[in-house]
Amino acid sequence: MNPVLAAIRSRRVVRAMSDRPVSRADLETILDAGRWAPSAGNRHLQRFVATDHPGTLHVLRMVSPGMIARPTAAIVICTDRALAADFGFRPDVPGPWIDVGTAAATLMLAAHAIGVGAGPVTSFSKAAVAAALHLPDGLRPDMIVCLGYPATGGPAPIRRGRRLSWRDLTTFVP
Template sequence: MTATLEQTSSAAETVLQTMRTRRVVRSFTDEPVSEAHLRMILESARWALSAGNRYISKFLVVQDPNRIRLVKAVSPGMLAKPTALIVILTDLHKAAEQQVQIGRDTATEVDIGTAAQNMSVMAHALGLGSCPATSFSRSGVAATLDLPPTLIPEFILQLGHPAPQPRVMRSGAVTKLPVESLTYWEQVGRPMPRQAGG
């Protein structure tokens, strides 16, 4: 059955609204993230864009509060006290198998971003909060999480139930730039056309 234009636009609006209302959360309650929610978030990563469908990344779920505390100790970018982490790892075995040159093939970094984005949006859709951490000691996190040398930690997604307090905006904090200021149309320097009826 073909979707009507009305159904299509309502699905698109829902997706956009979920993306639009997701903001990083750096303050969480102590309530653990359920396994069902973690599974949904991992499922969203599975469906992310992946260059050549190669899936060089692996995911490590961490819920043990002690391990989270130790990861935080070596991660200056972890400002929150999350109740779960999903660590995106580069699998060097898989990369070698697929003849991917880590560090030269930027597509692997893009893959980390696509998975991270899907997971953040899914977490938000589930009523959870998330925040990336990329500022961390690779060797410290690897040691804390007992990673074999073939799995490199690349990205940490901090997860939890958002604390009720409202997010405080610093005065002069940057809000989202309008799409017109980020986009050229057909040619660099040419602005987006005005919206019909706008």
């Protein structure tokens, strides 16, 4: 199978992570991949705030009910709302939100490619995360990508019935 297609298929959200810190080189490789994510109008309104500091990660976990993993690094995908306004994006348009998803998918696939487990979290207090990371006004934290080397055991994956086939998900139209 084509290696990119194989990686897309084999990537899973990782929630069981070892204590071994994610190396700075691996973190930088993942961050470098993130800048290749497609974005609305090629505006790149997202900014990545990364941390591998145990104390900061602890605070992030405390304010993030959705963070089941104990990551040794995290990348917080933020949207620069001031930059979005400068480009004429109205606050309610979907493009910048969708960009958060393309960035997250790219970061997680890159992590998987180099043997780092990754999992997204959107269930967190934006105000608390912004305070913990000392984010400047206008930088809105939208998603946390947890990172860590995969460990055995830990929480079971969330499964909702069988995996849907492409036919389940697709309608061809003339």
